[in-house]
Amino acid sequence: MQLTGKDICFRYKTKSPWILKDVSLSIESGERVGVVGPSGYGKSTLARILSGYEKPVSGEVKLDGKDLPGKGYCPVQLIYQHPELSVNPRLKMGDILHEAWTPDKELLDRMGIEKKWFTRWPTELSGGELQRFCIARVLAPQTRFLICDEITTMLDAITQAQIWHLLLEECEKRNLGMMIITHNKSLAERVCTRVIELPELNNVERADV
Amino acid sequence: MELLNIKELLVAFSMYKKGFRKYELEVIHQLSLNVNSGEIVAVVGSSGSGKSILAEAVLGLLPKNSHMHGEITYKGQKVDKKSIRKYMGTDIAYIPQSIDHLDPIMKVGKQVMGVHGSKERQRKLFKQYGLPEDTEKKYPFQCSGGMARRVLVTSALMGKPDLIIADEPTPGLDLKMALEALKDFRELADAGTGILLITHDIDLALGVADRIAVFYAGSVLEVAPVEDFVKHKDRLRHPYSQALINALPQNNFEPIRGTQPYAGDLFSGCLFAPRCHMRDDKCACDVPMMDVRGGKVRCVHAADG
Amino acid sequence: MHKYHKKSRILNKRVALLITMIIAAVYLVGIFIWGCCIGEDSYAVNFGNKFLPPSAEHWFGTDNLGRDMFFRSIKGLSLSMVIGVISVAISSVIAIVMGILSAVFGGWVDKVVNWAVDLCMGLPHLVLLILISFMLGKGVFGITIAAAVTHWPSMTRMIRQEVLQVRNSQYVQAAYKMGRSRWQVAIKHIIPHILPVYFIGVTLLFPHCIMHESAVTFLGFGLPREMPAIGVILAEAMTHIVTGKWWLAVFPGIMLLIAVIFFDLIGEGLKNLLNPHTGNE
Numbered sequence: 001m002q003l004t005g006k007d008i009c010f011r012y013k014t015k016s017p018w019i020l021k022d023v024s025l026s027i028e029s030g031e032r033v034g035v036v037g038p039s040g041y042g043k044s045t046l047a048r049i050l051s052g053y054e055k056p057v058s059g060e061v062k063l064d065g066k067d068l069p070g071k072g073y074c075p076v077q078l079i080y081q082h083p084e085l086s087v088n089p090r091l092k093m094g095d096i097l098h099e100a101w102t103p104d105k106e107l108l109d110r111m112g113i114e115k116k117w118f119t120r121w122p123t124e125l126s127g128g129e130l131q132r133f134c135i136a137r138v139l140a141p142q143t144r145f146l147i148c149d150e151i152t153t154m155l156d157a158i159t160q161a162q163i164w165h166l167l168l169e170e171c172e173k174r175n176l177g178m179m180i181i182t183h184n185k186s187l188a189e190r191v192c193t194r195v196i197e198l199p200e201l202n203n204v205e206r207a208d209v
Numbered sequence: 210m211e212l213l214n215i216k217e218l219l220v221a222f223s224m225y226k227k228g229f230r231k232y233e234l235e236v237i238h239q240l241s242l243n244v245n246s247g248e249i250v251a252v253v254g255s256s257g258s259g260k261s262i263l264a265e266a267v268l269g270l271l272p273k274n275s276h277m278h279g280e281i282t283y284k285g286q287k288v289d290k291k292s293i294r295k296y297m298g299t300d301i302a303y304i305p306q307s308i309d310h311l312d313p314i315m316k317v318g319k320q321v322m323g324v325h326g327s328k329e330r331q332r333k334l335f336k337q338y339g340l341p342e343d344t345e346k347k348y349p350f351q352c353s354g355g356m357a358r359r360v361l362v363t364s365a366l367m368g369k370p371d372l373i374i375a376d377e378p379t380p381g382l383d384l385k386m387a388l389e390a391l392k393d394f395r396e397l398a399d400a401g402t403g404i405l406l407i408t409h410d411i412d413l414a415l416g417v418a419d420r421i422a423v424f425y426a427g428s429v430l431e432v433a434p435v436e437d438f439v440k441h442k443d444r445l446r447h448p449y450s451q452a453l454i455n456a457l458p459q460n461n462f463e464p465i466r467g468t469q470p471y472a473g474d475l476f477s478g479c480l481f482a483p484r485c486h487m488r489d490d491k492c493a494c495d496v497p498m499m500d501v502r503g504g505k506v507r508c509v510h511a512a513d514g
Numbered sequence: 515m516h517k518y519h520k521k522s523r524i525l526n527k528r529v530a531l532l533i534t535m536i537i538a539a540v541y542l543v544g545i546f547i548w549g550c551c552i553g554e555d556s557y558a559v560n561f562g563n564k565f566l567p568p569s570a571e572h573w574f575g576t577d578n579l580g581r582d583m584f585f586r587s588i589k590g591l592s593l594s595m596v597i598g599v600i601s602v603a604i605s606s607v608i609a610i611v612m613g614i615l616s617a618v619f620g621g622w623v624d625k626v627v628n629w630a631v632d633l634c635m636g637l638p639h640l641v642l643l644i645l646i647s648f649m650l651g652k653g654v655f656g657i658t659i660a661a662a663v664t665h666w667p668s669m670t671r672m673i674r675q676e677v678l679q680v681r682n683s684q685y686v687q688a689a690y691k692m693g694r695s696r697w698q699v700a701i702k703h704i705i706p707h708i709l710p711v712y713f714i715g716v717t718l719l720f721p722h723c724i725m726h727e728s729a730v731t732f733l734g735f736g737l738p739r740e741m742p743a744i745g746v747i748l749a750e751a752m753t754h755i756v757t758g759k760w761w762l763a764v765f766p767g768i769m770l771l772i773a774v775i776f777f778d779l780i781g782e783g784l785k786n787l788l789n790p791h792t793g794n795e
Contacts, residue, residue: 073693156255
């Protein structure tokens with residue numbers, strides 16, 4: 001399968017400055033594309049557009065030539081930078097994990113998720129543990145592509161390595177495609193099969209902030 | 210000269226669990242650390258592990274439902290919540306994590322000047338930090354994020370402080386830009402200022418600090434010169450520091466098992482013991498901070514390795 | 515080492531708060547039920563007992579017609595509460611419908627709702643109440659409807675804000691992408707987020723409604739003079755207070771004040787207990 005973005009332009013309101021201009025890229029199944037670049041170059045916006053959270057002002061996002069589905073489980077899933085913001089604080093971890101599907105025990109073991117965490121509230125887990133839940137809940141069988149937006153930036157180096165090891169193993173096994181957004185070049189070199197510098201791809205002229 | 214010395218600091222919050230039972234949550238414990246003039250000490254730990262609480266504890270900014278034990282001295286004088294105030298803004302400067310710490314309805318020029326500052330110094334600092342001249346007449350919301358951060362830094366430097374406590378001064382910047390932004394810190398330190406830099410970004414700490422304090426589960430496990438983390442990794446004293454460095458993508462990218470214990474269920478003895486390959490019975494005892502190979506470490510096995 | 519760890523005390527601020535809330539609730543519910551049970555003979559006219567000061571027999575004294583002021587006050591307050599319950603129920607339904615509509619549909623719906631809120635908040639509250647009550651022929655019907663249609667704006671704003679916030683949260687957006695329908699998201703994420711806000715809003719609306727009802731009645735545009743309402747009692751007391759019959763105004767006034775304060779206390783207490791972010795006092 002192939003996830004493509006073609007000539008994507010984006011800005012929030014007409015007349016506000018462009019964030020992305022004529023960005024085109026494509027990701028094949030089994031490929032891990034790193035997108036690196038300094039902050040403020042629209043990395044996160046690109047992630048939100050490719051996973052269907054935001055519609056580009058012009059240009060298109062296609063999955064094997066078709067639009068992303070508007071309803072139902074989206075085969076392109078986004079994993080956020082701040083796991084504590086992407087879970088409902090009023091739900092227990094078990095409910096959060098089973099939002100879309102029920103992972104089997106084997107997957108949970110591979111993810112390092114313990115059953116006893118299911119009855120805890122999100123505030124009672126560390127960022128690394130929460131992020132594992134956020135990853136497991138989007139690894140439903142329908143998932144084809146994962147967009148990872150700085151998913152380990154806020155974690156310590158050991159947890160970062162743990163999470164990437166299990167994520168890479170899972171993706172290789174299921175031939176998932178990934179877009180990995182990070183500002184850490186050594187991390188991108190470690191986990192990606194191909195690295196793109198977003199400033200080279202993005203045709204926005206910007207006054208240096 | 211020793212500027213700041215923190216001895217066996219403990220910070221606990223009283224919290225409510227579900228319902229009506231109140232309990233004490235220990236966020237920082239057994240934390241010892243010192244900062245000398247002319248050096249940058251980086252405290253490195255994962256986000257949400259309570260590093261910011263450390264800065265707030267030193268500066269007496271903790272919320273009401275907390276209590277603190279241990280001793281903090283500044284230039285040899287014991288300080289507490291009240292007596293630290295007389296140093297604030299002149300001797301000690303604080304660069305907070307969030308730009309929300311700027312007063313939204315005061316022009317930034319006036320804020321940076323504060324109580325003790327002068328117009329000339331403010332202009333000089335703005336120029337030095339590349340802030341356009343008209344910035345002083347702007348309100349915080351009119352500044353971009355990057356500008357607001359620089360405004361925070363200039364306001365910290367207003368009083369020519371001897372000690373700067375900076376809590377994540379470069380959030381969201383990639384390593385190159387962050388190092389660039391901290392170049393001035395290096396210059397300040399070379400001119401004699403002591404800097405306590407609190408960050409989750411270990412690469413940043415490796416790039417700018419003289420000494421690194423490894424923060425784990427509310428305590429500092431090891432304080433060592435930065436060379437030990439970069440060049441002489443075998444000199445590292447604590448198995449956690451070794452594992453941390455080994456897990457970096459530019460090194461072996463190899464994780465160890467387990468997770469940091471949650472502040473709500475701590476146990477006695479070494480908090481790293483359950484994940485440690487050198488664990489034995491001695492680890493369950495109270496572990497003191499020891500001097501080993503020119504650094505400080507809290508591990509009973511540090512001397513034999 | 516961890517000697518400050520998990521030391522729990524039984525009587526902490528939360529428990530104290532809960533106890534005061536229970537006391538307040540007992541007071542309010544007690545008066546409400548008692549007032550409903552009191553028959554007219556408890557405060558019947560008795561010219562033999564005119565203007566008696568407070569005593570063991572007549573706790574709050576008697577008025578110019580010899581009616582027992584204690585039972586009249588209870589009855590009056592309970593009547594105010596009935597009017598309060600009905601008008602709050604109506605207003606809160608208006609608020610929740612308008613708030614959710616404006617947050618969900620946005621665009622011109624949002625504009626219209628905001629405009630209506632601003633309009634209603636911009637006009638002097640009491641004047642609006644008097645006008646509506648007067649137009650609807652005063653009495654229980656007039657004042658109830660008047661209170662109902664003037665108390666929704668602040669709550670509408672609150673609910674709109676909460677819905678917007680939860681709809682834009684990452685976890686709700688992620689739930690949509692994980693294939694949850696609007697309906698499922700509403701039940702699992704949005705309603706549990708709105709409900710506490712709604713309950714708190716309702717409790718805090720009560721004192722407003724009761725105060726306004728009394729004020730309008732006091733001015734003669736609300737309940738009729740023959741009903742034992744607090745507003746009526748206070749208005750009557752005004753003519754006698756100059757002759758030193760202080761008890762006619764003081765006791766009913768204090769009863770009203772306590773009721774209002776207790777409602778406020780319950781509302782604020784709920785706010786504290788239900789908000790997950792106030793876990794540390």
